[in-house]
Amino acid sequence: MFSSIWYKEYPHLEYSIKADYASCFVCALFPNGPGRKKASDAWVTGVRSWDKMRSVGKDKKGKMQQHFSSESHKIALSDLAHFACNMKNVDVMLEKKLREVRIQEEENNLRNQEAIKILLDIARTLARQQLAFRGHDEKHEGNFIQISNLVARHNPRLQSWLSDKNMKPYSVKYLSPISQNEFISLLTEDVRNRIVKDIVSSEIYSVMADTSPDTSNTDRLVVAVRYVDENNVPNERILKMKETRNKTGEGQAKEILDSLKSRLPICRDGLVYQSYDYTASMSGTFNGVQQHLQEMVGRNIPYILC
Known part of the structure; x- marks a missing residue:
């Protein structure tokens, strides 16, 4: 319709x-x-x-x-x-300005879409190669801005888009740290959705998890999933990384299940194995994650030491 x-x-x-x-x-x-x-x-x-x-x-x-x-x-x-x-007809003269504005808007939209696609591709490449987007000087020294300028020197349309005087009053160039973070978020969500789609297609999967402090001494829980795709190739993918405060077996088990639940299509029924390290909070047969996770799901899920 x-x-x-x-x-x-x-x-x-x-x-x-x-x-x-x-x-x-x-x-x-x-x-x-x-x-x-x-x-x-x-x-x-x-x-x-x-x-x-x-x-x-x-x-x-x-x-x-x-x-x-x-x-x-x-x-x-x-x-x-x-x-x-x-044309000098009355109808044409009356509609001329409106049509010109609409035509210019559509041309600008097409040009903006082309420029954003290039900037997204640059962000994807930096993420793929695990390179930092920004340096000490966010305005000039970052890899994202430098590579964007490099591509623009060989792409007249991008160069025109970045240097267009009509854009300068609004500073709409999508090179700022805020825009870079938005590109990263978009790419992250796209990759995560692809992973979820593969997990749902595989129907069964195993879960792995571990905690580790980051540079700010904040404990992070990393939840990874292992599954076999439609080509019979085993895959191991990180599904989520989140801050964790409750380090007990029960608390960690709940956060692991919450990570799966946050991706709605992933069904608990497909969880067939779990794997953690040797620490008591993870591997304990009474109060470890592996025991509490089985109790929360309501069935036996074999535990394999990693």
Whole structure:
């Protein structure tokens, strides 16, 4: 079913109540011309695949995103801009400013999306290589800013986006520590969701956990999960790291189960093994984590020393 909310994201989107289809205002006005040989005429004649309109994740683009970011649509936008500038009709003059603003907004959105994708890729690479994002001087010495500047020197569109005078009054460059942390959070959530998806697909898994103080002497509980994926390859992934205060076997067992519970699709029924070190609070047969976890789940879960 068509949603009016889509108008906010795609201002050139149109919908016919009578015919029950969506179309593109710009491409309907300028369906032919150079650069549109491979363009689909679906957005001129009408699109009805409502279940495929929105994107599903970053890998599966919806029909709207595919069309409004396509080269043929950009060319149609350019044709509309030339038409609005050259025509002197009253209707065109009245709508000219509004259309120009909308066209500029859409072009800015597309450029912003392209720049953010590059910055996200830089953040992903730094995280993948376990490199620090920032140095002692957060403004200039950090790896994230330096690599972003390096890429910009070889990417004119990113260079233009970073140095655009129109952006300077608002300082919207997404290079600040706050933006870097946001990129890290987005990547963290994406990786965690992929891990949860694999665990759910495997149906059975074992849990491992241990505590260790960090540089600020705060005790951290690390919960890891071991499972076999659909290709029969064993995987061992950290599911969560959290501050822990209750070091008793009961307290640690509760926090381990809470870590699994926080990822809703992970079912306790799939937990078939548990593995910890030799400390009494973890391996104890009466008050250790392994015993309390079995009592909380309500069934026998074999314990293996690690």
